[in-house]
Amino acid sequence: MYRRINLLLMDFYKRPTWNCRLCSTAPRATDERDPRPFFFDQHVQKLLKTLTRVDYEKIFATRRDETPLKLPEFKFMTDEELAEAREEIGKKANRRIQMPPVVKIRSKEPKVLVKEPELQGYEETNLVFTDISFGKSNRNRIIVVRETNGTLRHANSNERHRMNQIYFPITGREMHTPRMFCNPYLKDLLEQGKFEFVLDRACLQFEPDDPEYHRVTKQVYSYVNKLRKFDALRSTRHFGPLVFQLAWENNIDSLLLELIESENMEEAGKLVRLYHKVQPDAKSRQETTENDLQLVKLYVELDSPDRYMLSGVIPKYEEMYKEKERLKRGIMKAHGLIDDEQEVQDQNEKSKT
């Protein structure tokens, strides 16, 4: 009897749909919702960008991609020219950290156009017709397949990829999926901490609605989240999708913890706001407060799946913050910037509020 139950359970666990815990508060239907409108929302984009932290040094850091180095260019510049160059580089940075879109996985079933059984057996192989006329993008190009049984259908994603790569090759994109996205190698790369490399190549190789792209990125994101190596992806174009994915899966706790521990309450507040945008049925969404700390506290109380971990950190942060404030006031007082009376007044005001 027990053995049978065990076998049943094993079978149950092995199922691919088994991706969330029992009794978990995470909504089961995350995969069914379409993230596209949420991701392209203006506010969400803004929040994601601020959470990415635009650090020019990291964005324009030297990449070790075997290109030989060149001599630096030296230039004499006036103030205006320097400002112009900086503006230009700001634009470049924006282009560099433009996030790859997070969209739903595309449907596998290709649309059938006509079924003509009279053509059955006319050819021994499928015939693929590709529209290679000028001005069509790879996504909306018409590619159809005549099967041997006479069915005329749109090409499936694999065939589209092959045809597009044959007629309009993208440099760096391979015809077959590179081995580095398969598991012994992918695991090695993750252990070496080469997240950006893997994600960059995934962006190059796959379309954003490719199931393979989703598999690879999700594996990288979960690894980064598990080991809390968020700094490796900060200031790259992949940090936004990472945060979005975490918020989408109701899994922002470790990122929130990292932000609070690094005393970045403003960003923590932004993260919670993002969470509210992405998860409309969150309980803490109804309470409206402007204070970041209050917002985080409410989230921890009402929505956090791992409440105990976070609730321990917040009092520590508050204590630290108070200590810092006191030190700051002390320094100001020592420099003669604040009078004692003023201080008393301030304190009174504080106690009133």
Add this chain to the structure above:
Amino acid sequence: MAKWIFYSSKLIANCIKSTSIASNAITVGLLSPQALSLQSTRNTSFYIKRPAAQLWKSVTSVSNAGRRRGRGKGLVKARDLNQGQKIGHGKVGMLFPGLTTSVIQGEYPVQQRRLTQQEQENNSPKIQPLIKPKRFKLHPLKRGWSGGQPGGRTIGPPDSVDGDAFNGFESWILYAKPISVMTSTMGRSKRVRSMVITGNRKGLAGFAVVTGREFKPAVNLAKNRAGLRLMYIERYNDHTVLHDFFSQFGKTKVFVKQKQKGYGLKCHRVIRTCCEAIGIKDLHVKVEGSDNILTIVKAFFIGLLQQKTFEEMANEKKLHLVEMRKENNYFPTVLASPPVVRTSKEIPKNEILDFKQYVMNGKVALEKRKRDSPFSKLPSWQFHLRKQERLRNQDDVVIKLRAEYDDVCSFHVEKYPEARAPKWSKHGKKKEEEEVET
């Protein structure tokens, strides 16, 4: 009666003796007839007739006239050939009565025989082995620039001055050569001139020239004096010069170019050694005119010391000096800013704003055009190029196939196993055969 007994016993004894002799002779083979092999030997020779001293003299002596012409060089020197060996003792241990031992020990005469190993160890006399003079061998990396010349050899840091040690310093001999001067009283007097550069590879370096009587003291003095004449040389990011420059000393012209990391030192070996001492790692230098070592070093050092720092340049131009690197997507890094910056209206039209021209004072070095190879116009070269064209991507294809299929093979290989490139290496072929057998 007694006489009879005596005779008979004598007879018996004789009989026994003769039979034993006969039996012994038979075993040795003395009684059987033998063909004698005659070997002609000459018991006198040139080497036996003359005493050793005379023989040695004939090999080792050169006439005075010959010696003056340099014939004495590389001659054999007389040495004791008996050194390291003793008569009667060799590799195989033998007992020679009368030579290595006394003839009679106790009551019995000693027999000649082979020694056992233990006896040999105990009895062998202590002979000093022949010591061959050991050749002094320098490590290949410390042998200097070329051949047996001292140029380019390292000789360690200078001696400490007043207790201050030169930590992290290293010295290089640039040259050490014999020179001769004619004096009125002594005639031709020989001396040694040496030039040494010392540096800590972090920007500090100095050099000195010393003329002395002997090789070693001259070099050492030059090394210590170089340590007293240190100069600090600014470097760009600790790896190259601040900017391109030209400098001249005497007839020697030096064109120095700043280079990127990983370029290396492509210059005259003397300048390469100077760069090593200073700590410059990437550089290109063209030396023109006289290639005297002293003038090259002086020209190079003058140029280095006359380099402008970025602050000086910015202050002179009253403009920001900005560095942009291709690998960092031309991100503008401000290297130096003046206190007051000019506006674009204040800059005259004919002012040089190009950094390279400004650094070279508006001059342009004439660079020789690289000529085509003489064979490039031959029809055979065109033929070769045509033949090579189809192989131009072969290496990349092999790498790609190895990444995809672990082997150089067609994508048909699952269906047709023969669609695989033949293995050329011995090992691979063997392995393949083994696989086929199993």
